[in-house]
Amino acid sequence: IAKEVAKLLEMKAQLGGDEGKPKFVLKTPKGTRDYGPKQMAIRERVFSAIISCFKRHGAEVIDTPVFELKETLTGKYGEDSKLIYDLKDQGGELLSLRYDLTVPFARYLAMNKITNIKRYHIAKVYRRDNPAMTRGRYREFYQCDFDIAGQFDPMIPDAECLKIVHEILSDLQLGDFVIKVNDRRILDGMFAVCGVPDSKFRTICSSVDKLDKVPWEEVRSEMVGEKGLSPEAADRVGEYVQLQGGLDLIEQLLQDPKLSQNKLAKEGLGDMKLLFEYLTLFGITGKISFDLSLARGLDYYTGVIFEAVLLQQENEHVEELVGVGSVAGGGRYDGLVGMFDPKGRKVPCVGVSIGIERIFSILEQRLEASEEKIRTTETQVLVASAQKKLLEERLKLISELWDAGIKAEMLYKKNPKLLNQLQYCEDTGIPLVAIVGEQELKDGVVKLRIVATREEVNIRRESLVEEIRTRTSQ
Amino acid sequence: IAKEVAKLLEMKAQLGGDEGKPKFVLKTPKGTRDYGPKQMAIRERVFSAIISCFKRHGAEVIDTPVFELKETLTGKYGEDSKLIYDLKDQGGELLSLRYDLTVPFARYLAMNKITNIKRYHIAKVYRRDNPAMTRGRYREFYQCDFDIAGQFDPMIPDAECLKIVHEILSDLQLGDFVIKVNDRRILDGMFAVCGVPDSKFRTICSSVDKLDKVPWEEVRSEMVGEKGLSPEAADRVGEYVQLQGGLDLIEQLLQDPKLSQNKLAKEGLGDMKLLFEYLTLFGITGKISFDLSLARGLDYYTGVIFEAVLLQQENEHVEELVGVGSVAGGGRYDGLVGMFDPKGRKVPCVGVSIGIERIFSILEQRLEASEEKIRTTETQVLVASAQKKLLEERLKLISELWDAGIKAEMLYKKNPKLLNQLQYCEDTGIPLVAIVGEQELKDGVVKLRIVATREEVNIRRESLVEEIRTRTSQ
Numbered sequence: 001i002a003k004e005v006a007k008l009l010e011m012k013a014q015l016g017g018d019e020g021k022p023k024f025v026l027k028t029p030k031g032t033r034d035y036g037p038k039q040m041a042i043r044e045r046v047f048s049a050i051i052s053c054f055k056r057h058g059a060e061v062i063d064t065p066v067f068e069l070k071e072t073l074t075g076k077y078g079e080d081s082k083l084i085y086d087l088k089d090q091g092g093e094l095l096s097l098r099y100d101l102t103v104p105f106a107r108y109l110a111m112n113k114i115t116n117i118k119r120y121h122i123a124k125v126y127r128r129d130n131p132a133m134t135r136g137r138y139r140e141f142y143q144c145d146f147d148i149a150g151q152f153d154p155m156i157p158d159a160e161c162l163k164i165v166h167e168i169l170s171d172l173q174l175g176d177f178v179i180k181v182n183d184r185r186i187l188d189g190m191f192a193v194c195g196v197p198d199s200k201f202r203t204i205c206s207s208v209d210k211l212d213k214v215p216w217e218e219v220r221s222e223m224v225g226e227k228g229l230s231p232e233a234a235d236r237v238g239e240y241v242q243l244q245g246g247l248d249l250i251e252q253l254l255q256d257p258k259l260s261q262n263k264l265a266k267e268g269l270g271d272m273k274l275l276f277e278y279l280t281l282f283g284i285t286g287k288i289s290f291d292l293s294l295a296r297g298l299d300y301y302t303g304v305i306f307e308a309v310l311l312q313q314e315n316e317h318v319e320e321l322v323g324v325g326s327v328a329g330g331g332r333y334d335g336l337v338g339m340f341d342p343k344g345r346k347v348p349c350v351g352v353s354i355g356i357e358r359i360f361s362i363l364e365q366r367l368e369a370s371e372e373k374i375r376t377t378e379t380q381v382l383v384a385s386a387q388k389k390l391l392e393e394r395l396k397l398i399s400e401l402w403d404a405g406i407k408a409e410m411l412y413k414k415n416p417k418l419l420n421q422l423q424y425c426e427d428t429g430i431p432l433v434a435i436v437g438e439q440e441l442k443d444g445v446v447k448l449r450i451v452a453t454r455e456e457v458n459i460r461r462e463s464l465v466e467e468i469r470t471r472t473s474q
Numbered sequence: 475i476a477k478e479v480a481k482l483l484e485m486k487a488q489l490g491g492d493e494g495k496p497k498f499v500l501k502t503p504k505g506t507r508d509y510g511p512k513q514m515a516i517r518e519r520v521f522s523a524i525i526s527c528f529k530r531h532g533a534e535v536i537d538t539p540v541f542e543l544k545e546t547l548t549g550k551y552g553e554d555s556k557l558i559y560d561l562k563d564q565g566g567e568l569l570s571l572r573y574d575l576t577v578p579f580a581r582y583l584a585m586n587k588i589t590n591i592k593r594y595h596i597a598k599v600y601r602r603d604n605p606a607m608t609r610g611r612y613r614e615f616y617q618c619d620f621d622i623a624g625q626f627d628p629m630i631p632d633a634e635c636l637k638i639v640h641e642i643l644s645d646l647q648l649g650d651f652v653i654k655v656n657d658r659r660i661l662d663g664m665f666a667v668c669g670v671p672d673s674k675f676r677t678i679c680s681s682v683d684k685l686d687k688v689p690w691e692e693v694r695s696e697m698v699g700e701k702g703l704s705p706e707a708a709d710r711v712g713e714y715v716q717l718q719g720g721l722d723l724i725e726q727l728l729q730d731p732k733l734s735q736n737k738l739a740k741e742g743l744g745d746m747k748l749l750f751e752y753l754t755l756f757g758i759t760g761k762i763s764f765d766l767s768l769a770r771g772l773d774y775y776t777g778v779i780f781e782a783v784l785l786q787q788e789n790e791h792v793e794e795l796v797g798v799g800s801v802a803g804g805g806r807y808d809g810l811v812g813m814f815d816p817k818g819r820k821v822p823c824v825g826v827s828i829g830i831e832r833i834f835s836i837l838e839q840r841l842e843a844s845e846e847k848i849r850t851t852e853t854q855v856l857v858a859s860a861q862k863k864l865l866e867e868r869l870k871l872i873s874e875l876w877d878a879g880i881k882a883e884m885l886y887k888k889n890p891k892l893l894n895q896l897q898y899c900e901d902t903g904i905p906l907v908a909i910v911g912e913q914e915l916k917d918g919v920v921k922l923r924i925v926a927t928r929e930e931v932n933i934r935r936e937s938l939v940e941e942i943r944t945r946t947s948q
Contacts (some may be wrong), residue, residue: 026585026814028539029569034582037534037593044535056876058853058883060511061518065502065614066540066598087571088560090602095503097561108508111500119511124540128564140539152886156865167876281869340500379532391630395755402530402641409532412626 031131031139037376042363043356047122049171050144050354053164054120059146062119064104066126070094076103076336078299079206083127097126101145102300102333102351109149110340115347116150135325136358147351149337155271158304158332159278161352165308165328166284168354174327174362176311180244180291183272184301184331186253189265190292193258194236196229202299203227208241209295212309212325216241244291247276268303275304296331303332304350310362328354373429380472381432383410384421391415393436397446401434404465408434425451432468505605505613511850516837517830521596523645524618524828527638528594533620536593538578540600544568550577550810552773553680557601571600575619576774576807576825583623584814589821590624609799610832621825623811629745632778632806633752635826639782639802640758642828648801648836650785654718654765657746658775658805660727663739664766667732668710670703676773677701682715683769686783686799690715718765721750742777749778770805777806778824784836802828847903854946855906857884858895865889867910871920875908878939882908899925905946908938 028034035043054061073084073096085097098104101121109117122144131139146164148157162179169177187208188201196204207223216238223229223237243249250273259265272290279285296305308328330352337347367374383398385391391414401408409430411421418435425433435447435456445458448467459467502508509517528535547558547570559571572578575595583591596618605613620638622631636653643651661682665675681697690712697703697711717723724747733739746764753759770779782802804826811821841848857872859865865888875882883904885895892909899907907923909930914921919932922941933941 024545024814024816025543026581026816027543028585029541029543029567032539032541034539034586035537036586037536037591040535040537043537055852056879056881058851058881060850061514062511063509063514063517065506065508066600067503067506067614069499069501069503071498086562086564088562090560093503107500111502112508112510117511126540140541148886150886153888156869156886156888159869163873163876278869281866282873340498342498342500376534377532378529392755395630395633395752399637399756402637405530407530407532412622412624412630414627414630 029139031129031133033133033138038374039364041374041376042367043360046172046356046359046363047144050168050356051120051122053168053171054146057118057146057160057164059118059120062108062121063123064098064101064108064121066124067095067097068104068107070096072107073099073103076300076339078202078297080297083129085126085128099127100125101143101353102147103336105145105147106333106336106349107340109337109347114149118148120144120146134361136361138357142356144354144356145351147349149347149349151348155274155278155304158350159275159282161330161350162279162288162306163282163284165306165352165354166287169308169327172359172363174310174359177287177308177327178311179288179306179308180294181272181275181288181304181306182291182294183268183304185264185268185303186272186292187295189259189262189268190240191237192264193262194240195233196237200227200229204229204237205295206297208237208293209297211241211293211295241293244289244293246285246288246290247273249290250276271304296329300333300336301331302334305331306352325358326355327358328352375429377428378407379409379428379430380407381434381468382421382425382430383408384418384433384435385416386418386435386437388415390436393441397434397436401465401468406465406468422451431472434464434468503613505603505607507607507612512848513838515848515850516841517834520646520830520833520837521618524642524830525594525596527642527645528620531592531620531634531638533592533594536582536595537597538572538575538582538595540598541569541571542578542581544570546581547573547577550774550813552676552771554771557603559600559602573601574599575617575827576621577810579619579621580807580810580823581814583811583821588623592622594618594620608835610835612831616830618828618830619825621823623821623823625822629748629752629778632824633749633756635804635824636753636762636780637756637758639780639826639828640761643782643801646833646837648784648833651761651782651801652785653762653780653782654768655746655749655762655778655780656765656768657742657778659738659742659777660746660766661769663733663736663742664714665711666738667736668714669707670711674701674703678703678711679769680771682711682767683771685715685767685769715767718763718767720759720762720764721747723764724750745777770803774807774810775805776808779805799832800829801832802826849903851902852881853883853902853904854881855908855942856895856899856904857882858890858892858907858909860892860909860911862889864910867915871908871910875939875942880939880942896925906942908942
């Protein structure tokens, strides 16, 4: 009988609540989140730092639709294509949500026949990945992209992209970081001299890309087991991908008897040397590591690739955040625009993408730990009254203030208590209160109260705007 | 034979180009568009005006995901539900793109048990509507929403929403406009006294909503033909919906022998009177029209509704734009949050949504007509060289400038010609050129050229940052 009762209860639960109201799950979709006012305040600080940097480097800004024709995205992401969100076929075109901002950018260039632009684009992208939200991995997340398209002398735009990553991560004070750099041509050359067949370059590259998350032994067994690479070739790859360093390592590999014979690798190493020279002039080589294990998952890269990693949190007790991982990445993709051009005309491009959510997680947790109070509005003055029946006078005054460009609020009550009005200022950080009362109206003044000091001064009504401006300008 | 050849040619065309390359359509999805740097410059001006206004009124800001659970949107939009974009079922939850920002806001309030907030939200929404892009009607478009949620004294927040619309449209200088106002309770009361059955209120309301686009005769025939309303009831409705005016009309209807007997209509008219009193204090009744034909399509409104319409273009030769129509709308929706709350707890809300694309179309066309040159970057100085072999010196100098917060660019060439560098400044509006040369390097100076006047001055290197700041501050 107990069993039967349990069964019936379960059925009842499935049917919904007692009132016959349909059961409703009140949540955001898996892997997504809302941003409340406090989170938005942090987010806007981060955006502001990033946008300032992009503008400092002379970038224009563009925007593209959140979805693209499905075929625009097809064949651009290799093994990651399975993570693309498709829209339901409701008649008309087949659409997919953008997976990154790079492919839409290349489509934009080809469509408008643009061969030369430096632009940034900040927008949300979508991946049906396994979310890990505490570590800042979402299905909907912002990318902040800066790209330079055009035929230029080697490595000058590439070096600028790395300078930008360096500036932004320094500016945001996220703690120590390192920017790993490699080149797809060096990887491909290395694969060739290790005996990886041409047809397996991209898939072996995807395996190497996992080295920042899983140990070599696991990656090796994927290469040999799943991907059918010979154990000898895998071991040779294994030796190279352990290497990391600076100019010294580049020089060493340029002397490497096998690599130096490979045309692609030699080209890549030559450019890497040039890149390091430019980075030395920028004074940022201290944070740059030439790292042969860096591969980047996406198919479209053709030259330099890079990825910025936060090393550890200053805030030692937030243990979970150690290894928050990659916060920026990018590289050169000289063939992508040509894939969209009817005549295959290429436009060389290099760019960087800043991943805001991980940065944001860190700053959010840091702010919570610090107990710093963060204001979520910019209101300068609350229009208040000390007596009843003054709603009309408050409405008249606040209207004057708004029209003069003053940020002003009032309580939406006919007869609010003065104490409640002052409490509202304390709670929200409004620095000034403009109090209207019978006597003040007769005298043609407004009583201005400074919340922090509780000081009160009578200001002539015609001087009020100026007085508020002076007292709230910093 | 000719027929056969034509057939074969057609087959060939269907199979794609000669090279066997798949035929590819290079476009954005129907009803969407890219924003290039010039369009973005205009768009950011508009956003900046709108955000300033929202902040002036003390609003916080939030953000929500671009998609919601499908069931979150179900049953909120009445006849417009067919326009919702659904995502493909790829396993997991069923999702839809948001149709507006109001329903996600209500979901956010219920989910976080927030009963009191004034917030804005600027984001794209999606509607599978018939696009009319020259008139600014898209399938992906921005909404700029400001809403006040909470239990307050009547019509104070409602009046503020109208003040906001008035401020924004005045600030953007879009020409003359009128804000039509009505109340769902007045409409429902009117339907009742005209003999419209309760069950037909919402669908007849949808018909009335079309009056700004189609003549009364057509609306009447939809009511009688498609929706089964009696011709007599339709004619009675037809008499009321022709009325528009101000306080006088409100007073007249409060005396109307039929309407004054209806509880809902009386409530609505009483509040409308109060609203007009507050709007008089704000000094904006000149642009407000109480209009009984205003109905608003959406199901969720419960009280005041309003819509701002641009009357005509000052620029008379852009004939097509006459009647660009509604650029803002909103109203009170006291029941929507309760639809999400498990216990049905209500949170009264009123809000306004600014439609940016139509405003944007007007400003874009106006700018094109005016030949005003619009800068798309903020670069203060171009780092240039007059001789060859100075790439390293340019890189060193620009790096110093970036680190000092100066917005600086250089050409990505090893040895660019001075003329090309100066031309780049002319083309992009960069006001200053910092020229490094052999002699200047020896003397420890940089030659600063003012592009507009062609004046050149030698500045000591250590004073360069300060000099650039002074010359580019306004």
